[in-house]
Amino acid sequence: MQNREIASMLEEIGMMLSLDERPTARFEVRAYQKAALTVSTLQEPIEDIFNKGGNRALMELPGIGKGIAESISEYLKTGTMSKYENLKKKYPSKFMELSRIEGLGPKKIQALYSELGIKDIKGLAKAISKHEIAELPGFGEKSEEVIAKGLSMLEKSKGRILLGEALPLAESLASQLMKSGLIDKVIIAGSIRRMRETSGDIDLLALSDHGEEIMDRFVKLPEVEEVVVKGQTKTTVSLKAGVTCDLRVIPKSSFGAAVQYFTGSRDHNIQVRTIAIERGYKLNEYGLFGKNGKLIEAEDEKVIYSKLGMDWISPEMRESRGEVKLAQEHKLPELVKISDIKGDLHTHTKETDGADTIDDMAAAAISIGREYIATTNHTKSLFIAKGMNDRQFKEFFKTVDSLNERLDGSFTVLKGAEVDILKDGSLDLEKETLSSMDCVIASVHQNLKMDRESMTNRIVKAIDTGLVHILGHPTGRELLIRDPYLIDLESVFEAAERNLTALEINAQPSRLDLNDTNIASAAQYKIMFSIGTDAHRTTHLEFMRYGVGTARRGWLPKEQIINAMPLKALKRWLAK
DNA sequence: GCCGTTTTCGGCCCGACTGTTTTCAGTCG
Numbered sequence: 001m002q003n004r005e006i007a008s009m010l011e012e013i014g015m016m017l018s019l020d021e022r023p024t025a026r027f028e029v030r031a032y033q034k035a036a037l038t039v040s041t042l043q044e045p046i047e048d049i050f051n052k053g054g055n056r057a058l059m060e061l062p063g064i065g066k067g068i069a070e071s072i073s074e075y076l077k078t079g080t081m082s083k084y085e086n087l088k089k090k091y092p093s094k095f096m097e098l099s100r101i102e103g104l105g106p107k108k109i110q111a112l113y114s115e116l117g118i119k120d121i122k123g124l125a126k127a128i129s130k131h132e133i134a135e136l137p138g139f140g141e142k143s144e145e146v147i148a149k150g151l152s153m154l155e156k157s158k159g160r161i162l163l164g165e166a167l168p169l170a171e172s173l174a175s176q177l178m179k180s181g182l183i184d185k186v187i188i189a190g191s192i193r194r195m196r197e198t199s200g201d202i203d204l205l206a207l208s209d210h211g212e213e214i215m216d217r218f219v220k221l222p223e224v225e226e227v228v229v230k231g232q233t234k235t236t237v238s239l240k241a242g243v244t245c246d247l248r249v250i251p252k253s254s255f256g257a258a259v260q261y262f263t264g265s266r267d268h269n270i271q272v273r274t275i276a277i278e279r280g281y282k283l284n285e286y287g288l289f290g291k292n293g294k295l296i297e298a299e300d301e302k303v304i305y306s307k308l309g310m311d312w313i314s315p316e317m318r319e320s321r322g323e324v325k326l327a328q329e330h331k332l333p334e335l336v337k338i339s340d341i342k343g344d345l346h347t348h349t350k351e352t353d354g355a356d357t358i359d360d361m362a363a364a365a366i367s368i369g370r371e372y373i374a375t376t377n378h379t380k381s382l383f384i385a386k387g388m389n390d391r392q393f394k395e396f397f398k399t400v401d402s403l404n405e406r407l408d409g410s411f412t413v414l415k416g417a418e419v420d421i422l423k424d425g426s427l428d429l430e431k432e433t434l435s436s437m438d439c440v441i442a443s444v445h446q447n448l449k450m451d452r453e454s455m456t457n458r459i460v461k462a463i464d465t466g467l468v469h470i471l472g473h474p475t476g477r478e479l480l481i482r483d484p485y486l487i488d489l490e491s492v493f494e495a496a497e498r499n500l501t502a503l504e505i506n507a508q509p510s511r512l513d514l515n516d517t518n519i520a521s522a523a524q525y526k527i528m529f530s531i532g533t534d535a536h537r538t539t540h541l542e543f544m545r546y547g548v549g550t551a552r553r554g555w556l557p558k559e560q561i562i563n564a565m566p567l568k569a570l571k572r573w574l575a576k
Numbered sequence: 577g578c579c580g581t582t583t584t585c586g587g588c589c590c591g592a593c594t595g596t597t598t599t600c601a602g603t604c605g
Contacts, residue, residue, distance in 0.1 A: 017577095024577085027588055031577040065578045103594095105603050140596060203605095229593055229604090236593090236604090246605080262605085273589090284589075285605090 002047055006072055007040035008096055009084050015095040015106040016087040034063035037267065039072075041320075050076050094120045102150035102228065102244070103143065111138060125151060149226065153238060161243050162479055163546055164509020166192050166199040169241055173223060174204060177247075180217050182210040185255070189262040193315045195549030197479055197512045202245040203262050207299070211249040218247050254287040256298030261285035263301075267320035268313075275308050275324070283308075316552035321520070333555055336531075338548045340558040342566060343372035344541060345439055345470060346418065346504065346532025351396055352377040353385035355537035358396075358413060359403060364538035366411050372567050374414035374439040375400060379428040381420045382445055390433040393417060412567055414438035414574075418472055423447045425461030427468075434467045439574055441504065441532070443472030444485070452486035459487065463495040469574055470530045470562075471496060473506040473513040480510075489518060493525045500576055502528040502562050505554075507547025508540075519554025528573070530562050 014032035017025050038061050039046060049057050050073055058069035075081040093113045097120055098104050112118040115136050116127055127133055128151065133144035161169075170188040177186050183206045187193070190203030208214055211232040218235055219227045228236040228244060238244050250258045261269060262285065276283035280291045287295045288304050298304055302312045310327035314335055317323040326332045347361055348354035354361075358375055365373045377396070378387040388396065397415045404413055416439035420428035427434060427442060434440050442462050450458065462468060474492060475484035496503055503522055506513045511534070514522065519529070531547035533540050551561065558564040562573055 028577050030588065031579095034578080063578065067577055103603070107602060138596075138601080142595060146594090201605095231593060234592060234605095264605095266605090285591090 001045045002076065003039050003042050003045060006046060006075060007036045009075070009081055010036035010039060010068065010071075012095050013084055013087060015099065015109075016091045018106045019091060019110050031063065031065075032068070035068045038063045041267070046072065047076055092119055097121055098124065101147060101154055102238075103146045104150065108139075108143075111136060121151065121154075146228075149238070153242065160198040160200050160480065161241055162509040163192065163195060163197055163199065163512070163549070164543065165241065166202060166243070167546075169223065169239070170202045170204065170245075173202070173218075173221060173245065176221055177204070177206060177214065177218065180214065182214050182217075183208045184252075187259050189259060190264060193263050194265065194318055195316050195546070195553055197515065197550070199243065201243050202239070204245065204247045205255070205258055205262055206247060206249050207252060207255050208249050209251070214249055215247070252299050253295060253297040254285075256301040256303050257283065257287040258285050260301040260304050263315050263318060265319050268318040268324065271320055271324045272305075272308065272310075275310070275328075279308060281308070314552060316549055317555065319516075319553070334557055335552040336548060336556050336558040336561050336564060338545050340561070340564040341370070341531065341544055341548065343370050343374075343563045343570070344533050344535065344544065345374040345414070345416070345530050345563050346376050346441055346472065346506070347373050347535045347541070348377055348418075349375060349396075351392070352382075352387060353536060358400060360538055361535065361541075362403060362407070362411060362413055364541055368541060370411075370541070372412040372414060372570070374416040374441075376416040376418040376439065376441050378445075379417055379419045381422060381428045387420070387428070388417075390430050393429070393433060393437075416440055416469075418443055419468075420445055421459060421462040423450075423458065425458040427462060427465060431465075431467065438571070439469050440467055441470045441472040442468040444476055448476055448485045450485065452488060455485050456488040456491050459492055460495040463492070463499050463501050466499055468499070468501050470502045470504050470532070472504045472532070473508075473511050473534070474503055475513050475515075475518065477513055477515075478510050479512065484513075489521065493522050493527060496522075496527050497525045500528075502530045505529055505531045505547045505551050507531055507533045507543040507545075507550070509543060509546055512546060512550045514550075514554070516550055516553035519551060519556060523554060523556060523560065527560075528562050529556060529560055532563070 010032050014029045018029045055069045055073055058064050058072055071081050071083050091110060093109050095109055098109045116132055118124050118127055128148045133139050133147060134141045170192050174186045174188055177183055185207040187205045189205050191199045192202060206214060215230055215235045219230060219237055223239050224237045225240045226238050228238055233249050235247050236244055273283050282289040288307060290296055305312045311330050311332050313323050313327050344365060349358045349361060350356055378385040380387045380389045400413050400415055416437050418441040421442050421444045422428055463471060475487060477484040503514055531551055533543040535541045562570055
């Protein structure tokens with residue numbers, strides 16, 4: 001899969017072109033940026049597209065025409081892209097690396113090179129330590145300081161945090177702002193609202209008439225590390241958590257447009273804006289404007305979509321994956337909601353690597369409105385997690401039985417395991433033990449570095465035992481830490497379909513596995529899904545919302561989710 | 577360099593904010 005590499009080269013070409021003096025260069029910059037975006041968001045390997053249909057197929061992609069298609073095919077065939085190489089001779093800096101530092105764009109990066117010979121972060125760090133930056137024309141004390149901060153920020157966090165960290169943080173900031181009493185409403189916008197798995201920044205929008213006072217309070221919140229930019233309508237701070245946070249104060253009349261605009265994604269907005277133009281409107285973050293240029297006041301973004309002849313689109317769907325067309329045709333799917341969730345089929349207890357007892361887990365689940373959970377401890381091969389053997393499961397299930405008796409049907413604990421899929425594809429417990437359980441999750445935890453074919457065979461073999469109700473975290477990735485293991489998901493989906501095995505959407509913030517696009521691919525098959533928190537303590541049961549968000553990003557309705565079923569129906573399904 | 581259900585030429589988003597300017601350039605979203 002060379003998508004990321006090619007997207008990054010196109011992006012960098014764009015940056016280098018922005019140093020070009022020709023008056024049309026800035027439009028070429030946009031063209032390359034757009035092409036880079038297209039390639040980076042492709043759902044399939046670009047080499048597959050090229051192999052199937054050549055340059056012509058590449059040119060079908062939005063923003064890719066004759067020139068860029070040729071560059072891409074040249075790269076796929078020869079491993080180099082002459083357009084890129086030529087520009088690189090002129091501008092040797094590592095633009096992609098350096099531009100990740102807040103406050104550094106193409107022009108400044110080039111100035112650093114031509115004045116000081118700085119090409120990369122290493123060189124930059126050196127120059128900062130010698131205080132050489134402040135002396136440069138166009139730079140100064142302040143800019144050196146900003147760059148130094150940006151550098152340490154980048155090193156600290158790599159600039160992105162998990163949804164499971166970003167959302168609570170944003171909620172905390174929002175509620176503190178609300179407490180000021182100066183704000184009518186505050187919305188968490190941006191990628192967090194779309195429930196993206198990681199976020200590079202936090203976008204807050206406040207409806208208020210007291211811009212200045214709010215900004216004063218905002219920059220003093222305890223989560224704030226430093227003020228980057230402070231104005232009356234927009235303030236940017238960097239947070240101790242390692243990301244930046246933008247707060248915008250917006251008047252009532254354009255609040256709806258602002259919410260729409262800052263929720264994104266960029267591609268989705270481009271599509272919506274195009275529709276606005278077609279219908280004689282103009283849409284930007286300040287509002288929807290009619291033919292006469294007059295602002296159509298809207299406090300709610302629903303007004304905007306409706307004026308444009310579209311149904312309101314859930315933020316999780318706004319990724320330019322066909323949702324705009326469906327909204328125009330009034331055919332949007334009804335997505336699963338957190339309130340549809342009846343139970344949690346992936347939980348652990350202190351018998352293995354969990355922190356709490358089954359009684360505590362059940363009580364916690366009851367308190368957040370669940371009707372059932374499955375207790376699914378690890379199995380013996382997972383030594384580090386104190387995995388249990390067949391006998392230990394039998395013992396433990398006696399405890400579960402007595403708990404269920406006490407609960408007397410008001411709540412049910414299903415008996416299960418998260419059984420390890422061993423290296424050869426066999427399962428880590430006896431067949432009799434497994435078939436006696438209500439709910440068996442099978443997962444890969446060890447020997448992750450297999451080649452694609454072996455890993456695929458291993459997992460397919462496990463599913464084909466017919467003993468597996470749910471395939472746990474099917475790709476094994478750990479966000480920001482570890483890539484998925486090599487696996488042919490299509491074969492796994494086929495196996496899941498023929499064995500009536502559900503695929504898990506693991507709701508742990510560091511997993512979210514399957515991810516949104518995998519879910520969308522899997523949903524093409526007759527497959528059910530289970531959103532499980534993988535809770536290792538009572539508080540983890542709250543992770544469900546991240547799993548639901550991910551399911552929504554994969555466009556799933558509640559009918560495809562087994563833990564949205566009432567207990568009776570679920571038991572029937574599991575028995576099959 | 578891309579794109580087109582008014583176009584194969586002539587458009588392509590632009591405003592907020594900051595620092596280093598002395599009226600503006602660069603960055604960001």
